[in-house]
Amino acid sequence: xxxxxxxIIVTYNGSKWIEKWISSVLNxxxxxxxxxxxxxxxxxxxxxxxxxxxxxxxxxxxxxGFGKANNLGIDLAVQKNADYVFLLNQDTWIFEDTISxxxxxxxxxxxxxxxxxxxxAGDGVNLDxxxxxxxxxxxxxxENQSVSIxxxxxxxxWLVSKxxxxxxxxxxxxxxxxxxxxNFCDRVAFHYFKxxxxxxxxxxxxRIIVRSFKKDFIQSKYSILSKVLNIxxxxxxxxxxxxxxxxxxxxxxxxxxxxxxxxxxFFKLLFYYIALILSMFTIIKTRQSFK
Numbered sequence: 001x002x003x004x005x006x007x008i009i010v011t012y013n014g015s016k017w018i019e020k021w022i023s024s025v026l027n028x029x030x031x032x033x034x035x036x037x038x039x040x041x042x043x044x045x046x047x048x049x050x051x052x053x054x055x056x057x058x059x060x061x062x063x064x065g066f067g068k069a070n071n072l073g074i075d076l077a078v079q080k081n082a083d084y085v086f087l088l089n090q091d092t093w094i095f096e097d098t099i100s101x102x103x104x105x106x107x108x109x110x111x112x113x114x115x116x117x118x119x120x121a122g123d124g125v126n127l128d129x130x131x132x133x134x135x136x137x138x139x140x141x142x143e144n145q146s147v148s149i150x151x152x153x154x155x156x157x158w159l160v161s162k163x164x165x166x167x168x169x170x171x172x173x174x175x176x177x178x179x180x181x182x183n184f185c186d187r188v189a190f191h192y193f194k195x196x197x198x199x200x201x202x203x204x205x206x207r208i209i210v211r212s213f214k215k216d217f218i219q220s221k222y223s224i225l226s227k228v229l230n231i232x233x234x235x236x237x238x239x240x241x242x243x244x245x246x247x248x249x250x251x252x253x254x255x256x257x258x259x260x261x262x263x264x265x266f267f268k269l270l271f272y273y274i275a276l277i278l279s280m281f282t283i284i285k286t287r288q289s290f291k
Contacts, residue, residue, distance in 0.1 A: 003083040003103060005032040008073035010066060011049065012039040014090035017206065018048045024093035026054060030100040032086070035076050037069040066155075067171030067180035074170050082162060089156040091206050101201040102159040105147055113164030113193025114185070115201075116153045122206035129209060130154060135197060147196040151189070155181035157203045167191045172229065174286060179222025186230045187290050211256055217265060220249045221272050228276050228283055231290045239277070246273050 007025050011018065025034055034055045038046050040063050049057050058072060070087055077085045084106065086099060094117075102115050119131035127135065131154065138148040158181075168187045171180040185195055227242040250266040257265070276283060 003107070004081060005030060005084050005086055005099060005103065006035055006073075006077035006080065006082045007032045007086045007088055007099075008035045008037070008070060008077065009088050009090055010037045010039060010069040010073070011041060011045045011090045012063060013041045013043045013045060015041075015043045015045045015048055017091050017093075018045060020093050021088070021090060022049075022052050022055065024095070025088075026052075027096055028094065028099050029096045030103060032099060033077075033080070035073045037064075037073050039063045039065070039069050065176040067175050067177075068173055070155075071170040071173070074165065078162075078165065084162065085158075085160050085165070087155055087158045087160065088203075089205065092156060092203050093206075094157075094203050098201050098203060099159070102198055105196070105198050105201075106159060106161060109142065109147070109194075109196070110161070110163065111192075111194050112147070112196045113161060113168065113188040113191070114153070114195045115147070115159040116195075116197050117157050117201035117203045118197065118199060119154075119156060119203055119205045122204055124204050128156075128205045128207075131156075131205070138197070142196065146200060147198055149194055149196050151195065152182060152185045153195060153197060155184070156205050164188065164191075164193050168193070169290070172286065174225065174229075175222055177222075178219045179226045182223070182226040183229055186226065186232055190231045190290065213257065213261055213265075216253055216256075217268055220245070220253075220265065220269055223249065224269060224273060225276065229287060229290075231287050235280075235284065235287065242273060242276070246270050 036049050036055050036057045038059050040060050049055055074085055098117055106115055119128040121128050134150055134153045138150050140149050168191050172183050224242045224245050228238050230238050246269045250262045254262045
């Protein structure tokens with residue numbers, strides 16, 4: 001195989017992972033090019049990135065969020081005639097055969113728009129907590145039994161094909177942070193691509209998931225937006241599905257927060273939902289752009 005693979009990383013105050021991340025990519029058995037988009041870090045991330053001449057670095061003058069920053073990297077990769085882009089979080093590292101195994105599956109299965117490796121925790125032994133949930137929701141196995149087909153997998157490590165990008169496009173900029181990967185997966189399904197997890201490919205995702213009300217509200221808000229924008233459903237069904245989340249998400253978070261915070265979350269989500277109704281023209285226009 002001699003495909004042009006561009007590894008795209010978005011950095012934001014990620015200096016503690018950068019050297020390990022880049023070193024692991026440079027040790028890949030499959031030749032790749034690296035594009036880094038720094039989201040206006042205030043630590044020494046940029047200085048560390050500049051120590052690696054192999055990295056094509058773009059310094060943003062503001063924090064663009066995950067999706068918009070990755071879009072910049074995707075644009076650069078497409079301009080350089082990429083066959084695939086490999087989106088990789090800053091708090092990960094890969095193994096020698098991670099990318100080669102993904103590309104091998106992709107080349108033999110062009111109906112897959114997104115392929116993900118298995119996500120292990122930083123210890124390299126246990127599966128990442130969130131990834132385990134997505135992996136357990138697998139729909140079926142591929143014919144060769146090496147790929148699990150799933151409706152969604154988080155974008156910590158995505159190999160995305162050129163043909164998928166041409167039909168699906170990039171991340172939707174209405175999402176500033178969280179939810180953009182869910183929306184992208186919905187659009188991938190709409191365009192009849194599959195999403196798969198390659199079981200002989202592996203990364204380590206070195207993170208500790210910490211609960212915070214602010215983060216849970218932002219994630220909930222963009223979860224509702226992703227439901228409204230789900231082009232696999234009618235507009236009415238999408239809004240109804242989102243309304244159910246306005247009630248369902250506070251109920252879920254009642255396991256973690258007290259009554260007052262849950263009520264606060266409910267009204268915040270309700271007001272956000274009403275704002276989405278008032279913005280229906282923008283929602284309809286955005287949904288049409290996905291087709």
